[in-house]
Amino acid sequence: MNELLSDTGRKAMLEPLFAAGWAMVEGRDAIAKTYDFTDFTEAFAFMTRAALWAEKWDHHPEWSNVYKTVHVILTTHDVDGLSAQDAKLARKMDQLTT
Numbered sequence: 001m002n003e004l005l006s007d008t009g010r011k012a013m014l015e016p017l018f019a020a021g022w023a024m025v026e027g028r029d030a031i032a033k034t035y036d037f038t039d040f041t042e043a044f045a046f047m048t049r050a051a052l053w054a055e056k057w058d059h060h061p062e063w064s065n066v067y068k069t070v071h072v073i074l075t076t077h078d079v080d081g082l083s084a085q086d087a088k089l090a091r092k093m094d095q096l097t098t
């Protein structure tokens with residue numbers, strides 16, 4: 001079962017993500033990032049790869065795609081806020097773009 005991140009967990013897991021371009025969503029316990037790719041093919045390839053990890057880990061993003069940008073919001077619906085699963089998927093998404 002997922003748990004909400006504790007204060008220490010937040011500091012440890014979220015600070016590196018903020019440094020990597022993630023930010024808190026206003027009014028929600030959620031993080032967001034917009035990825036800008038070179039074209040639609042790259043954007044959709046990223047989404048395909050990320051979707052396979054999301055399904056493997058049973059943890060799914062809220063996301064949208066417009067041409068070559070992908071906007072991602074991560075939060076854990078089961079606990080109504082951020083859990084370690086969100087940090088894990090955020091790190092994986094960043095890895096997939098490098």
Ligand SMILES: C[C@H](O)[C@H](O)[C@H]1CNC2=NC(N)=NC(=O)C2=N1
Pocket residue numbers: 058059060061075076077078079
């Ligand atoms: C039953 C299933 O395991 C749950 O509904 C999973 C699916 N994917 C999920 N994804 C996210 N982001 N949060 C969840 O709480 C969640 N729960």
